[in-house]
Amino acid sequence: MEYESENRLIFKDADDFEELRAMNQNLTFSAMEESFQKRNIPFSEENFTSLGLRNPEDKQFTNLAWLLSDQCQHTLKIAVFDGEDKSIFKDRKEFSGSIFRQLEEGYTYLQLVNRTAGRFSGLERIDLTDYPEEALREALLNAVIHRDYSFSGSIIINANDACMEFISLGGLLAGLSKEDICNGISLPRNKKLAELCLRLKLIESYGTGIGKIYRAYTDCNQKPEFIITPNTFKVILPNRNSESKESKKDKKTKNSISYLPFPREMNPGLLMEQQSSYKALSLQKKTVLSYLEEHKSMSEKELQELLQIRKTRAYLLSREMQEEGLIVIEGRGEKKVFHLKS
Structure with missing residues (x-):
C-alpha cells in the first residue's frame, strides 16, 4: 500500500x-491489446x-498507460445484497487489472445480476429486466x-x-453543475481516456451518457438519481x-411476478427461508421436464422460446437443472442439447 500512498501525495494537486x-x-x-483486436x-x-x-x-509511460496496463492497481467492486438494505450479502466481486478488463468483466457480471421478471397480460408473457441494459452500460462507463x-x-x-448504485470518486470539475451535465454539457476529467473510449466505440460522443440513462427510464414511474458531492x-x-414507493401495486400484481434466480455461486450461505425464493422456478422446471418427456431432447434456442x-437465463436454468440431476x-x-437424465 506504500505505492498507493505515495501516488496519492504526488497526484493530489496535479492538474x-x-x-x-x-x-x-x-x-x-x-x-488493452485484446480490446483493440476485438474491435x-x-x-x-x-x-x-x-x-x-x-x-x-522522454518516452516514459504516463499514468494513462498505467490505468490501461495489466498492472493497474485501481479496482471495481460489486456487491449484491438481499432485500432492500445492505445488511445481508448475496455475493461480492472485485475486478482488477486494466480498466478495459474491468469494464468487460464488470459488465458481464452486472448482466448476470440483472434479473428478468415475467408478467402475464392476458395470454401474453412480458419479460422485463430489473434495469435497462443501456442504463447499466452507461452508468458503468461513466464511473470508469x-x-x-x-x-x-x-x-x-x-x-x-430496490436499486443499483454506482459510486465513483471525484465530484464535478470546477465550473460545472448538476444541471449542466443533465443538459449534455461535458468536460471530461480524463480527456485522453475519453478519447480512447470514443475511438473504441465504447461511447458515441461526449455528454450523451446521462441523457441515455434518463431515456432508458422514459416509461417508468421511478427515475434515476444523481447525487454529487465535492469528492463523489x-x-x-x-x-x-420493484414496487413503486409513491404508488404501491396491489398484492395480486406483485405476486404475479416470477423471477429467475441468481446462480448458485452468488448465494453462499443462504438460510433455508431465503432459498424459498427458488420455488418460483419449479413451474419452469416442470415445463422443461414435460417437454423433454414428450420430445426426448431440446436445444438451447428451443428452451429460450419455450420459457x-x-x-x-436459459444457461443458468439449464446448469441448475444439470446440477440437481434433472437433465x-x-x-x-x-450443438448444445438437453436430455432427461436416465
Whole structure:
C-alpha cells in the first residue's frame, strides 16, 4: 500500500493526472491489446505516444498507460445484497487489472445480476429486466471514464432489490453543475481516456451518457438519481420491477411476478427461508421436464422460446437443472442439447 500512498501525495494537486509520469514503468498491455483486436483496431506500441500512453519528450509511460496496463492497481467492486438494505450479502466481486478488463468483466457480471421478471397480460408473457441494459452500460462507463484516479479508492457498485448504485470518486470539475451535465454539457476529467473510449466505440460522443440513462427510464414511474458531492459522484438506478414507493401495486400484481434466480455461486450461505425464493422456478422446471418427456431432447434456442427467456437465463436454468440431476447437457454452442437424465 506504500505505492498507493505515495501516488496519492504526488497526484493530489496535479492538474492532469493522465499526463504525469507513471511510478511503475514495467507495464504490459495484454488486456488493452485484446480490446483493440476485438474491435478490429490495429494495436501497436508505435502509437503509444499519440494515444497519450508515453510522454513525447522522454518516452516514459504516463499514468494513462498505467490505468490501461495489466498492472493497474485501481479496482471495481460489486456487491449484491438481499432485500432492500445492505445488511445481508448475496455475493461480492472485485475486478482488477486494466480498466478495459474491468469494464468487460464488470459488465458481464452486472448482466448476470440483472434479473428478468415475467408478467402475464392476458395470454401474453412480458419479460422485463430489473434495469435497462443501456442504463447499466452507461452508468458503468461513466464511473470508469470520469472518476478521479488520483484517489486510490475503488469504484463501488451496490445492488439490492430496490436499486443499483454506482459510486465513483471525484465530484464535478470546477465550473460545472448538476444541471449542466443533465443538459449534455461535458468536460471530461480524463480527456485522453475519453478519447480512447470514443475511438473504441465504447461511447458515441461526449455528454450523451446521462441523457441515455434518463431515456432508458422514459416509461417508468421511478427515475434515476444523481447525487454529487465535492469528492463523489453517485448514480442510482431504480429497479423497474420493484414496487413503486409513491404508488404501491396491489398484492395480486406483485405476486404475479416470477423471477429467475441468481446462480448458485452468488448465494453462499443462504438460510433455508431465503432459498424459498427458488420455488418460483419449479413451474419452469416442470415445463422443461414435460417437454423433454414428450420430445426426448431440446436445444438451447428451443428452451429460450419455450420459457420466453434470454440466452443468459436459459444457461443458468439449464446448469441448475444439470446440477440437481434433472437433465444431461451434451455438446457446446449451437450443438448444445438437453436430455432427461436416465
